Each structure stands twice: as structure tokens, then as C-alpha cells.
Amino acid sequence: MNENKVLFQGKGLTVTQREFERAGKLTRWEVVERPPAAACVVLNDKDEVLLVNQYRAPVDDLTKEIPAGQVDPGETPDAAIIRELREETGIEVQQLRLLCKYFPGIGYSNEQLHIYTASAVGGDFRKASERDKIQPEFVPFAQALTFIANGKIRDGKSIIGLLMMKDLGVKHLV
Numbered sequence: 001m002n003e004n005k006v007l008f009q010g011k012g013l014t015v016t017q018r019e020f021e022r023a024g025k026l027t028r029w030e031v032v033e034r035p036p037a038a039a040c041v042v043l044n045d046k047d048e049v050l051l052v053n054q055y056r057a058p059v060d061d062l063t064k065e066i067p068a069g070q071v072d073p074g075e076t077p078d079a080a081i082i083r084e085l086r087e088e089t090g091i092e093v094q095q096l097r098l099l100c101k102y103f104p105g106i107g108y109s110n111e112q113l114h115i116y117t118a119s120a121v122g123g124d125f126r127k128a129s130e131r132d133k134i135q136p137e138f139v140p141f142a143q144a145l146t147f148i149a150n151g152k153i154r155d156g157k158s159i160i161g162l163l164m165m166k167d168l169g170v171k172h173l174v
């Protein structure tokens with residue numbers, strides 16, 4: 001017997017209780033259901049990486065992150081990150097390449113995050129959306145790694161993406 005019961009329906013997530021049989025026992029599990037998301041490590045020709053500074057209500061703090069956003073219904077993850085980069089930062093990219101896909105909260109959520117890398121080819125920070133009060137900036141790649149070490153970058157997608165690019169070598173795309 002497999003059943004799902006909606007416990008909460010929010011704007012960007014649904015909490016369901018899944019009931020299933022496992023090893024002959026009835027088991028219940030709460031799951032946070034979220035659409036997929038996409039993020040990108042954007043590099044320019046100066047070995048600088050694009051970061052966004054924005055307020056995150058769940059941690060009640062300003063954060064430094066690689067740009068990211070939710071994949072809209074009917075949209076592919078690569079189209080979503082190109083759209084998000086335009087909306088959040090005003091930056092245009094080329095050579096979009098998937099680095100990895102992972103489940104950030106595999107023990108409680110079905111959300112899958114796609115992390116890309118790309119080369120910045122133009123754009124204008126002034127064209128970024130005011131909606132989210134996001135402040136984009138290019139910083140030297142080495143400084144972004146220091147931000148991980150000193151706790152200024154604290155989210156998993158940014159840490160994974162930046163460290164993967166360190167392992168690949170920043171000159172890989174630009």
C-alpha cells in the first residue's frame with residue numbers, strides 16, 4: 001500500500017506524508033517536495049567568478065552564493081539557469097556545461113539541483129532584477145575559495161560548484 005497525503009501546500013513547496021510498506025512494516029515518511037533548481041559557476045576572462053549577495057529569510061542573513069533559481073514548469077534546467085542569470089545578474093553566458101546533479105536534502109526532500117559552469121560574455125549588472133534586491137559581483141576565484149574557508153560562503157551548491165571548478169582548473173572554460 002503506497003499512499004501520499006498532503007500535509008502542507010505552500011508557494012514553493014509541498015509537504016507530504018508518504019505511507020509505504022518496507023520489510024513487511026507500514027512506514028510513514030514526511031517529504032518536502034520541491035521543483036528542481038539550477039545554479040551556475042560563471043567565470044570571466046580574468047579568472048573571476050560571479051557571486052550574488054542576497055538576503056535569505058530562512059537563515060535571516062545576507063549570503064554570498066553562486067547564482068541559482070528554480071526551474072519553472074515546462075522549462076529545462078539549462079534554460080532556467082540562463083533565464084535566472086539574466087534576471088538576477090544581467091549577465092549573458094556561453095559554453096554552458098553541466099558539472100553535476102545532486103539532491104541537497106536527500107533525507108527529506110526530492111529537490112534536485114543542477115550545477116553548471118559557463119563563461120560570461122557580456123551583460124550589465126544594472127539590468128538585473130530589483131525584485132530580489134540581489135547584488136551581483138565578480139570576485140577573484142581565489143577569493144571565492146577564501147570565502148568558503150572563512151564562512152562567508154555557506155551554502156552547499158556554491159561550495160560544491162566552486163570546489164569542483166577548483167579541481168577542474170578555472171581556465172577550463174575561459
